[in-house]
Amino acid sequence: MKIITAVRGFKDILPGETGKWQYVEEKAREIFKNFGLSEIKVPILEKTELFRRGIGETTDIVEKEMYTFQDIGDEYLTLRPEATASVIRAYLQHNIHAADPVAKLFTIGPMFRRERPQKGRFRQFHQINVELIGLDDPRIDAELILMLICFLKSVRLSDLGLEINSLGCPGCRPSFREAILIFLQDKKNDLCKDCLRRLDTNPLRVLDCKMEGCGEIISDAPKLLDYICSECRDHFEKVKEYLRIFDVPFEINAKMVRGLDYYTRTAFEVTTELLGAQNAIAGGGRYDRLIEELGGPDIPGIGFAIGLERLISLLPMKDEEFAIPPHLFIAALGDEAQKFAYTLCNRLRMQGIRTEMDYSGKSLKSQMRRSNKFNSRYTLILGKREIEEKKAELRDMKEGTQETLSLDNIEETISNIVKRM
RNA sequence: GUGGGUGUAGCUCAGUUGGUAAGAGUGCCGGGUUGUGGCCCCGGAAGCCGGGGGUUCAAGUCCCCUCACUCACCCCA
Numbered sequence: 001m002k003i004i005t006a007v008r009g010f011k012d013i014l015p016g017e018t019g020k021w022q023y024v025e026e027k028a029r030e031i032f033k034n035f036g037l038s039e040i041k042v043p044i045l046e047k048t049e050l051f052r053r054g055i056g057e058t059t060d061i062v063e064k065e066m067y068t069f070q071d072i073g074d075e076y077l078t079l080r081p082e083a084t085a086s087v088i089r090a091y092l093q094h095n096i097h098a099a100d101p102v103a104k105l106f107t108i109g110p111m112f113r114r115e116r117p118q119k120g121r122f123r124q125f126h127q128i129n130v131e132l133i134g135l136d137d138p139r140i141d142a143e144l145i146l147m148l149i150c151f152l153k154s155v156r157l158s159d160l161g162l163e164i165n166s167l168g169c170p171g172c173r174p175s176f177r178e179a180i181l182i183f184l185q186d187k188k189n190d191l192c193k194d195c196l197r198r199l200d201t202n203p204l205r206v207l208d209c210k211m212e213g214c215g216e217i218i219s220d221a222p223k224l225l226d227y228i229c230s231e232c233r234d235h236f237e238k239v240k241e242y243l244r245i246f247d248v249p250f251e252i253n254a255k256m257v258r259g260l261d262y263y264t265r266t267a268f269e270v271t272t273e274l275l276g277a278q279n280a281i282a283g284g285g286r287y288d289r290l291i292e293e294l295g296g297p298d299i300p301g302i303g304f305a306i307g308l309e310r311l312i313s314l315l316p317m318k319d320e321e322f323a324i325p326p327h328l329f330i331a332a333l334g335d336e337a338q339k340f341a342y343t344l345c346n347r348l349r350m351q352g353i354r355t356e357m358d359y360s361g362k363s364l365k366s367q368m369r370r371s372n373k374f375n376s377r378y379t380l381i382l383g384k385r386e387i388e389e390k391k392a393e394l395r396d397m398k399e400g401t402q403e404t405l406s407l408d409n410i411e412e413t414i415s416n417i418v419k420r421m
Numbered sequence: 422g423u424g425g426g427u428g429u430a431g432c433u434c435a436g437u438u439g440g441u442a443a444g445a446g447u448g449c450c451g452g453g454u455u456g457u458g459g460c461c462c463c464g465g466a467a468g469c470c471g472g473g474g475g476u477u478c479a480a481g482u483c484c485c486c487u488c489a490c491u492c493a494c495c496c497c498a
Contacts, residue, residue: 005489060496064422082498111498116422118492127498194495259497269498280498307498333456364456372458383456397458 009115009123011309019322020312025108027154028128028306035147037104037130042086044110048076054085054294056261058201065113079112082260083129084287084303085294091133092296101299102134108308120278126308136288136300138235141266142242144302148282149248151306152270156316160281163253164243164268165224166236167204170289172229177203179222187217208257223254232265239266258283262290266302275310282306327418329371330357331364333383340407341382347411353418372397377421380405380414 006012013021029039048068055062067079080086087105090096096103108128115121130147132140145162152160168176180203188196195206207218228236243250250268258267267285275281284304291299328348332341341357348355356374358367364381371379381393390407394417405413 008489065496113497115496116494117490118494121497125498192495277493278497283498305498310498331457363451365454365458366451368456368458370458376458379458381457385456393457395457400458402457 007123009117011122011124016319016323017312019319019324020315020317021308023317023322024155024308024312024315025128028106028108028151031147031151031154032106032130035104035143037106040087040090040105040107041109042083042090042107044080044112045077046080046086046089048078050085050089050294051078051081054088054262054290055082056202059259059261061113061259065115067112067114081111081113082305083107083109083111083127084131084260084262084290084305087129087131087303088133088291088294088296088301092291092294097134097297097299100134101297104130104132106130118278119276120307120310120313122309128306128308129303130284130305131301131303133291133301134299135302136235136286138238138266139242141235141239141286141302142246142248144284144304145239145243145250145268146246146248148270148284148304148306152282152311155311157272157281157311157314158316159272159274161271162248162250162268163256163271164239164250164266165253165256166228166232166265167257167263167267167285168224168228168232169264172227172232173204176222176224176227179227180204180206183221184217190217202261204257205259207255218255225252225254235265258285262287262293264288268304272314274314278310280307281310281314323375324354325375325377326354326356327376327421328353328355328378328380328414329367329374329376330355330380330382331367331371332357333361333364334387336387337382337384340387341380344380344410348414351411351415353415378414378417 032039048066051066052062057063061081066081068076071077087107091103091105106129108126110124110126112124114123117123130144132144145164149160149162167173181199184191184199184203184206188199191199191206198205204224207221207224225233225236240250253269256267256269258269263285265286265288268283269280270282271279272281273279282304284302286300286302288300291297291301330341330345332338338359338361345355345357356371356376358370364383368379377397379395379397381395386392386407392405392407392410393402394405394414395402
């Protein structure tokens with residue numbers, strides 16, 4: 001019978017790999033705590049309407065990448081393609097803003113997008129998401145980016161680039177949209193078919209089209225930064241100023257638009273050369289209109305998402321560095337010794353000592369090999385002789401030395417030795 | 422959705438112009454000391470050569486189809 005495999009684009013994270021995941025998540029929790037954030041956990045399934053309104057009807061994500069199905073009854077549900085909409089939904093649903101409009105939140109979990117899988121891109125992937133809600137001060141933008149860079153450094157990533165841009169606000173963006181449309185009017189024949197469509201739906205997206213022909217055209221297109229209003233310009237200048245205070249290096253990428261409609265003003269990406277075509281390991285921006293769009297009060301927000309698979313593939317550490325070896329391996333020979341070993345093994349575990357044993361009754365040599373494979377610091381050798389004489393041999397696997405212990409108070413003896421390690 | 426590449430042992434891969442080549446390394450199991458790991462030596466188990474069809478006296482090798490994986494476009498984390 002044929003075995004059943006995982007769904008295309010959905011990956012198992014195997015036991016040898018989970019050490020890295022735990023490490024990264026712990027680092028994030030530690031650093032985010034220092035910046036005053038709290039963790040929130042939200043469902044992975046939401047009403048489809050949430051994403052249609054939040055992300056935007058004409059985005060690629062909503063148009064063709066969502067896992068959507070009709071629930072029993074007539075409601076349409078969607079496996080979340082991103083987390084921001086859900087976090088805002090929870091923020092509004094529980095009236096968190098009523099007690100305090102300022103909320104600094106993060107969440108960690110899987111997202112789902114039905115794209116063709118490739119390097120660094122999966123249909124189920126994981127993100128760390130941060131949302132700072134309730135403040136539009138440029139210091140918050142800089143602080144958020146600073147925290148992101150600080151976190152990435154803490155997990156020893158290097159050779160990263162930070163790109164920032166300002167997307168303007170609903171007040172100034174229409175004039176730029178107008179300018180783009182005028183600029184592109186007589187160049188329609190040279191645009192790719194996707195960009196032709198974008199002229200109607202979302203002309204700003206033409207700016208970051210990667211097709212060769214479009215690239216040439218847009219190289220001397222109007223720059224968004226030349227059209228933003230004085231408030232947006234002032235905001236952007238201050239973000240840059242604060243980033244310089246913290247010595248966070250950045251580059252301005254006037255063509256970065258980003259694929260989610262809700263972004264306003266500050267937008268940014270952290271990129272690397274090492275990931276192939278999928279070069280963004282984190283991205284985010286300000287979304288001052290989103291909360292109102294989702295039916296809430298006029299409250300600003302800013303956030304980012306980190307792609308965990310991408311981040312973890314860049315970690316300089318090896319999987320083995322996260323392996324946790326046992327303190328003690330018990331090699332027991334014969335029924336009596338096995339019985340003694342079994343109770344001792346579990347009693348030690350209950351005292352917090354990582355203990356392993358062999359249940360197969362194999363030769364001592366084989367059990368020693370197993371102990372060595374686990375990289376156990378000590379091996380306790382228990383044979384017929386030892387049981388009769390009420391003693392045991394404790395071998396230090398690192399030093400290659402051995403001592404005889406009495407079986408009286410053996411738990412306490414071993415416990416003391418391990419605690420001295 | 423559209424292209425390119427790759428499918429041989431658990432893993433990484435050799436397999437010549439089609440002709441007893443089903444192979445290596447690693448991992449796993451056992452032995453080399455009646456009860457002592459690592460290094461070394463010896464032995465063993467393990468593969469419908471992705472699946473289906475075709476050409477041929479003969480197919481892992483050539484052709485067609487299909488599936489899976491992978492990279493790229495697009496898009497994004």
